[in-house]
Amino acid sequence: MAERQERADAARNRAAILRATEDLLRDDTADRVPIEAIAARAGVGKGTVFHRFGNRAGLLRALLERRAEELRARVEDGPPPLGPGAPPRDRLNAFLAATVDLATRNIAVITAYEQAAPDRHAEPVYRFWHEHVRGLVAEARDDLDADLVAHILLGSLHGDLVLHLIRRGESDRLVTTLRQVSDALLGEAP
Amino acid sequence: MAERQERADAARNRAAILRATEDLLRDDTADRVPIEAIAARAGVGKGTVFHRFGNRAGLLRALLERRAEELRARVEDGPPPLGPGAPPRDRLNAFLAATVDLATRNIAVITAYEQAAPDRHAEPVYRFWHEHVRGLVAEARDDLDADLVAHILLGSLHGDLVLHLIRRGESDRLVTTLRQVSDALLGEAP
DNA sequence: AGTCCAACTGGACCGATGGTCAACTTATCG
DNA sequence: CGATAAGTTGACCATCGGTCCAGTTGGACT
DSSP states (O other), rough: OOOOOOOOOHHHHHHHHHHHHHHHHHTTTTOOHHHHHHHHHHTTTEEEEEEEEHHHHHHHHHHHHHHHHHHHHHHSOOOOSTTSOOOOHHHHHHHHHHHHHHHHHHHHHHHHHHHHOOGGOOOOHHHHHHHHHHHHHHHTTTOOHHHHHHHHHHHHTTTHHHHHHHHHHHHHHHHHHHHHHHHHHOOOOO | OOOOOOOOHHHHHHHHHHHHHHHHHHSSTTTTTOOOHHHHHTTTOHHHHHHHHHSHHHHHHHHHHHHHHHHHHHHSSSSSTTTHHHSSSHHHHHHHHHHHHHHHHHHHHHHHHHHHHHOOOOOHHHHHOOOHHHHHHHHHOOOHHHHHHHHHHHHOOOOOHHHHHHHHTTHHHHHHHHHHHHHHOOOOOO
């Protein structure tokens, strides 16, 4: 039943491509990074990139998932308040702070990803985040439309807003205000 | 000093182009509408479209601004609670309901516009909406980061969320929940 | 009515880019 | 070592936004 193992050269190329993408998005003198440039930087042919990742959205998705992986682990297994055990209000605030931090540190990936995959509701990372927030909201308040409240809270992570704040060096405002919003919604912790 | 009047043929073409864009976005069997298709439908050359509107974003902007014009007028001069006179809480709720309604009825324009002009913070319509909401929030609560709260509230109008709800025939949930959020934030009206 | 020109028009053309494909190479397994 | 599935490649294709300039025309002014 085991998935056939990825060939060694293929794994090497996958890593090289992801690293090249990160590099090019980091030195974002150019704000539009064509796949061909990524391939060149990684030292592979353009066809290889598409063979590995399907399309532009697939490549960015893989990159973002790697960045989000550590957060997911901390949420599922880590210590409170991010991990299980703390009251939902605290977990929610911790989670929102963590995602804002993640988004801030990876703003280039986020914006490129949003461009390439316009429907976030179909994207695995977003679905996980949303489901987590939805659950916490529902736990704390059963009289709200938790599903929608979760979408609204996560709406603050859209690349344009985060970028707007980063440009002014004020990304911490988002954490503060989001906390005020969630406290107002769920009621302050006792 | 008066602006030189637009020539009659130019005005006719401007109208035809806007109408063609609306038509093609409405019958959105195709979700990507190339400028060339719009030009063909309007019975003009592609060059004319660019001459009139500068670029794709400019065309969509003109269309959206026309749709938003009536709302702007009602906000500035109309009767309360949307217009001046009502308490800020009520004006805010009325305004949010109105924008959700506008976005819902023009979802195709909104999504096309977001694609073409990724930085909403630079866009006139968004700036007006944001400034209005910011002012109302600040009036009701001077201890909040009104600027950011306004961005967060308006974040709910992103095309992907609105479309998601429309597809399920549940766009009214957004009005309800947004009202709950704003009430929780500003405190319920006495 | 006639002249003139700034405004307008159209569509060939260009460059960028995402994605495809068929011929070729190679890691891996028995 | 041979067989073969997996992987690689870059030329090629189609699409599209935007440019440009040669040709056309509305309308102001006489």
